[in-house]
Every structure is written in C-alpha cells, then in structure tokens.
Amino acid sequence: MKKLLLSAIAITMLMSSCVNDKTKKKNKPKEPIESVNISISADDKMRFNKTELKVKEGHEVTLILIHTGKMLKDVMGHNFVLLKKGTDIADFASKALQAVDNGYIPQSKDIIANTKLIGGGESVTITFIAPAKGTYDFICSFPGHYGVMNGKFIVE
Ligand SMILES: [Cu+2]
Known part of the structure; x- marks a missing residue:
C-alpha cells in the first residue's frame, strides 16, 4: 500500500513536471521578424x-x-x-x-x-x-x- 502511494506521488510529480515543461515552451515563443x-x-x-x-x-x-x-x-x-x-x-x-x-x-x-x-x-x-x-x-x-x-x- 505504501509502495503504491509512493509511486502514485512519483507519477503525479512526473506529470506536473511535464506540464511545466509545456508551459515554459509556450511562454517563450521565437518571434519571427515580420x-x-x-x-x-x-x-x-x-x-x-x-x-x-x-x-x-x-x-x-x-x-x-x-x-x-x-x-x-x-x-x-x-x-x-x-x-x-x-x-x-x-x-x-x-x-x-x-x-x-x-x-x-x-x-x-x-x-x-x-x-x-x-x-x-x-x-x-x-x-x-x-x-x-x-x-x-x-x-x-x-x-x-x-x-x-x-x-x-x-x-x-
Ligand atoms: Cu530625383
């Protein structure tokens, strides 16, 4: 049970770090010169x-x-x-x-x-x-x- 909880936490952390990565990329778009x-x-x-x-x-x-x-x-x-x-x-x-x-x-x-x-x-x-x-x-x-x-x- 403890093991399951730990892996659940690990997965959640992994997921949130993925989300963060995406937001970071979105926040710095490379603007082409118009x-x-x-x-x-x-x-x-x-x-x-x-x-x-x-x-x-x-x-x-x-x-x-x-x-x-x-x-x-x-x-x-x-x-x-x-x-x-x-x-x-x-x-x-x-x-x-x-x-x-x-x-x-x-x-x-x-x-x-x-x-x-x-x-x-x-x-x-x-x-x-x-x-x-x-x-x-x-x-x-x-x-x-x-x-x-x-x-x-x-x-x-
Ligand atoms: Cu002239």
Whole structure:
C-alpha cells in the first residue's frame, strides 16, 4: 500500500513536471521578424508618387523604387534616401552633390537606408529593418531634387 502511494506521488510529480515543461515552451515563443513590402515611384516630372510611407517598428521592410519615366539617370536620376532624425537635409543634400561618383550618396552617418540612383524605366529594391517608432524624412538626393522629392517615413 505504501509502495503504491509512493509511486502514485512519483507519477503525479512526473506529470506536473511535464506540464511545466509545456508551459515554459509556450511562454517563450521565437518571434519571427515580420516583413512588409512597400513601393514608391518617381517620374520625369521630378515627383515621388507618395509623400508618406508607414511601417511598423522592427519589421523587415522591402522597398521597391520604380522610375516610371523615360529620362536618363544623368538628367533625371532618382534614388530613395532615408535619413536619421535630426538630419539637416539642406546640409546633407550639399554633401550629396559632391558624391557624383557614388550616385549622389555621400559617406554619412545620417543614412538609415538608401537605394542606388536609377534612370527612367529602371527599378531597385532594398531591404532594411524599420528603425524605432517615429517620423523620419526621406528624399531623393539627385542635385536639386530634395526640395520637391521628399516625404515622411512613419514608423508606428
Ligand atoms: Cu530625383
């Protein structure tokens, strides 16, 4: 009788430890990074088709920039440059002017993500992780474009 009781206790303990194991596993799920696709286009009239892009913090963003125009990259090139908060855009754009050989992308710590420069009929895709919640500026850094080719990149 005593033996039976002991084994009953042992079984109960074994069972409860099994249950505990399951709960432990449930409590720490491995969260996969969610991904989102966004697109933005630019044309021969020096315009982006969107002035606001919205994503969620920490999501993996795949952004495609499409140049819907026909003009060559040297004349009407476009890119997408996402800037850190507090960046002096005019100052950044003047640095970009010097970076002709790098598609007007200057060496800068102010860049979160950027595409290369493209011409009419081309497109380019980049992938990056959305930064912390907040509102960021994006521009096209081709000479003279940022004044009209800019928008807000909102991370929620
Ligand atoms: Cu442009």
